Amino acid sequence: xxxxxxxxxxxxxxxxxxxxxxxxxxxxxxxxxxxxxxxxxxxxxxxxxxxxxxxxxxxxxxxxxxxxxxxxxxxxxxxxxxxxxxxxxxxxxxxxxxxxxxxxxxxxxxxxxxxxxxxxxxxxxxxxxxxxxxxxxxxxxxxxxxxxxxxxxxxxxxxxxxxxxxxxxxxxxxxxxxxxxxxxxxxxxxxxxxxxxxxxxxxxxxxxxxxxxxxxxxxxxxxxxxxxxxxxxxxxxxxxxxxxxxxxxxxxxxxxxxxxxxxxxxxxxxxxxxxxxxxxxxxxxxxxxxxxxxxxxxxxxxxxxxxxxxxxxxxxxxxxxxxxxxxxxxxxxxxxxxxxxxxxxxxxxxxxxxxxxxxxxxxxxxxxxxxxxxxxx
Amino acid sequence: xxxxxxxxxxxxxxxxxxxxxxxxxxxxxxxxxxxxxxxxxxxxxxxxxxxxxxxxxxxxxxxxxxxxxxxxxxxxxxxxxxxxxxxxxxxxxxxxxxxxxxxxxxxxxxxxxxxxxxxxxxxxxxxxxxxxxxxxxxxxxxxxxxxxxxxxxxxxxxxxxxxxxxxxxxxxxxxxxxxxxxxxxxxxxxxxxxxxxxxxxxxxxxxxxxxxxxxxxxxxxxxxxxxxxxxxxxxxxxxxxxxxxxxxxxxxxxxxxxxxxxxxxxxxxxxxxxxxxxxxxxxxxxxxxxxxxxxxxxxxxxxxxxxxxxxxxxxxxxxxxxxxxxxxxxxxxx
Numbered sequence: 001x002x003x004x005x006x007x008x009x010x011x012x013x014x015x016x017x018x019x020x021x022x023x024x025x026x027x028x029x030x031x032x033x034x035x036x037x038x039x040x041x042x043x044x045x046x047x048x049x050x051x052x053x054x055x056x057x058x059x060x061x062x063x064x065x066x067x068x069x070x071x072x073x074x075x076x077x078x079x080x081x082x083x084x085x086x087x088x089x090x091x092x093x094x095x096x097x098x099x100x101x102x103x104x105x106x107x108x109x110x111x112x113x114x115x116x117x118x119x120x121x122x123x124x125x126x127x128x129x130x131x132x133x134x135x136x137x138x139x140x141x142x143x144x145x146x147x148x149x150x151x152x153x154x155x156x157x158x159x160x161x162x163x164x165x166x167x168x169x170x171x172x173x174x175x176x177x178x179x180x181x182x183x184x185x186x187x188x189x190x191x192x193x194x195x196x197x198x199x200x201x202x203x204x205x206x207x208x209x210x211x212x213x214x215x216x217x218x219x220x221x222x223x224x225x226x227x228x229x230x231x232x233x234x235x236x237x238x239x240x241x242x243x244x245x246x247x248x249x250x251x252x253x254x255x256x257x258x259x260x261x262x263x264x265x266x267x268x269x270x271x272x273x274x275x276x277x278x279x280x281x282x283x284x285x286x287x288x289x290x291x292x293x294x295x296x297x298x299x300x301x302x303x304x305x306x307x308x309x310x311x312x313x314x315x316x317x318x319x320x321x322x323x324x325x326x327x328x329x330x331x332x333x334x335x336x337x338x339x340x341x342x343x344x345x346x347x348x349x350x351x352x353x354x355x356x357x358x359x360x361x362x363x364x365x366x367x368x369x370x371x372x373x374x375x376x377x
Numbered sequence: 378x379x380x381x382x383x384x385x386x387x388x389x390x391x392x393x394x395x396x397x398x399x400x401x402x403x404x405x406x407x408x409x410x411x412x413x414x415x416x417x418x419x420x421x422x423x424x425x426x427x428x429x430x431x432x433x434x435x436x437x438x439x440x441x442x443x444x445x446x447x448x449x450x451x452x453x454x455x456x457x458x459x460x461x462x463x464x465x466x467x468x469x470x471x472x473x474x475x476x477x478x479x480x481x482x483x484x485x486x487x488x489x490x491x492x493x494x495x496x497x498x499x500x501x502x503x504x505x506x507x508x509x510x511x512x513x514x515x516x517x518x519x520x521x522x523x524x525x526x527x528x529x530x531x532x533x534x535x536x537x538x539x540x541x542x543x544x545x546x547x548x549x550x551x552x553x554x555x556x557x558x559x560x561x562x563x564x565x566x567x568x569x570x571x572x573x574x575x576x577x578x579x580x581x582x583x584x585x586x587x588x589x590x591x592x593x594x595x596x597x598x599x600x601x602x603x604x605x606x607x608x609x610x611x612x613x614x615x616x617x618x619x620x621x622x623x624x625x626x627x628x629x630x631x632x633x634x635x636x637x638x639x640x641x642x643x644x645x646x647x648x649x650x651x652x653x654x655x656x657x658x659x660x661x662x663x664x665x666x667x668x669x670x671x672x673x674x675x676x677x678x679x680x681x682x683x684x685x686x687x688x689x690x691x692x693x694x695x696x697x698x699x700x701x702x703x704x705x706x707x708x709x710x711x
Contacts, residue, residue, distance in 0.1 A: 131486035157451020187444030349489040355624030
């Protein structure tokens with residue numbers, strides 16, 4: 001009997017290997033970004049955490065304005081400001097234990113500083129005296145990554161290796177909304193989910209990939225939705241609500257540490273400044289839009305909560321600002337000193353043992369430098 | 378033991394042995410890549426390793442070369458020594474950003490604080506009748522990237538010795554395995570592998586007086602064959618197996634060319650912008666007054682790797698090498 005002759009009696013059956021899929025609903029993000037500040041849930045927030053977040057936000061904002069000022073003085077080659085995004089930066093740093101690892105992108109200097117890095121060392125990439133001005137192992141902060149999303153697989157590999165070694169370590173990787181279009185974003189999430197690696201991805205959706213808006217970046221309902229296809233939970237959070245970002249990240253970190261695997265968190269925020277000091281943001285957005293986001297400022301939101309609960313008064317505000325000023329003054333003073341560079345460092349760290357070819361070139365430079373010194377005398 | 382010594386081993390077996398010994402000697406060595414586990418690799422180079430060392434150390438990864446190399450970076454950052462397999466030369470291209478932007482320069486950008494001891498095994502080159510994207514010679518891309526070592530064995534003993542050295546290296550090593558030599562055999566004892574010259578040294582495979590063939594990887598046996606054939610023409614050719622393009626052994630190469638006064642560089646990757654140009658320039662800079670003729674190149678054509686039914690016309694063979702050797706009587710002709 002042919003298939004045609006079976007018509008009517010034929011009932012399609014699933015292919016032999018087919019299994020009913022598990023409900024993806026637990027992986028789906030909420031429709032609206034999770035918020036704490038301005039809601040009843042805020043009352044439960046730990047006062048010590050609120051105060052710490054506030055101090056770091058104020059310091060972080062000042063760091064952003066100071067670094068931007070340094071570009072105008074020519075002290076920094078470029079600075080991609082995270083003004084407006086400080087809640088994400090600070091929460092990402094504070095949610096981690098010392099043994100955990102942070103994988104920042106080029107805009108995340110502030111997260112590295114909030115994690116404890118020397119503010120000057122964190123800026124060497126942008127000043128131009130060296131690519132990475134710190135030992136990544138010291139604070140467990142990977143080098144600031146300029147290529148988009150390429151640091152994400154590193155975070156996955158590191159978290160995977162830590163788990164293989166039996167270490168209780170979580171990696172938190174930062175990426176922007178534009179970075180989610182890169183192939184490495186996809187591959188990192190896929191590896192993380194397949195390996196159940198203890199890693200958390202934080203997308204800071206600041207609305208723009210330089211000038212390109214999110215709707216030209218993705219057709220997904222949200223960037224957090226992208227998690228579902230990999231088999232990991234996606235969480236959507238208000239990126240200007242430091243308490244909410246901290247809570248969501250803390251949950252994701254705890255989930256990863258407990259062996260639950262990776263989480264993708266999308267923090268919805270806004271880049272108040274231009275992409276960098278070299279960018280003209282007026283070409284692709286209007287001031288009115290920026291102003292609506294200024295009204296939703298992460299510092300104002302938190303300050304309001306602290307004040308309402310009687311945890312902050314004028315003296316407290318002044319103390320936070322004074323501490324930030326001290327940091328800024330120190331940063332300014334140290335950045336205004338010319339770094340002392342040794343040109344021979346060019347050859348110092350290409351290979352463990354320089355190749356014979358590099359030794360020849362090293363000798364050439366040494367001779368040139370000697371001739372320069374002689375000429376100067 | 379003795380019976381093993383008498384049984385010839387293939388290059389693929391020597392590579393397997395090297396991986397096995399490296400993993401036994403150092404618990405931080407991890408093998409990863411597409412199909413390296415259960416299947417033992419498409420060329421069976423990782424055969425048996427998953428059973429021996431478990432899935433945690435011999436990992437079948439998702440099919441994603443950037444992901445394989447990118448996660449290997451993170452693993453190396455945490456103190457492991459990943460050995461990744463790229464399966465085929467042209468399949469490695471999606472991983473180039475990771476290779477060039479991170480693997481090659483992590484030591485440099487962190488001022489030595491974060492070296493990456495990663496070995497990237499790439500089955501490479503043509504001559505096995507592979508279809509498109511399975512036969513590229515990609516060494517020029519790698520050797521143009523500072524921070525990488527670029528190594529290619531041509532003998533069974535070197536396959537073992539160089540791979541052990543690559544895995545032990547604190548720097549990233551692109552380890553190019555000539556596919557068509559995987560099944561080449563040699564009397565080699567896997568139980569007692571002898572030491573080989575370290576990475577960065579070239580080896581004279583055949584001593585000769587009248588000209589030097591400078592070659593590496595899959596072209597080494599072809600050059601040896603050409604050298605034998607050339608004796609009929611009265612040429613006594615020296616064959617130097619470079620073994621490593623980075624670092625490059627200028628000393629051995631220059632010493633040979635100074636002895637013979639003539640040199641031909643032989644490789645199967647393209648000529649224009651290929652390794653031969655660099656090698657010829659280095660030889661000329663060092664041996665100009667010893668040269669009796671220009672340094673010639675015998676290379677693959679400057680074309681995308683051809684379909685398998687035509688590849689024999691593309692790959693430098695004995696006749697093309699002998700023709701170049703004939704042209705080394707340059708002075709007499711001009």
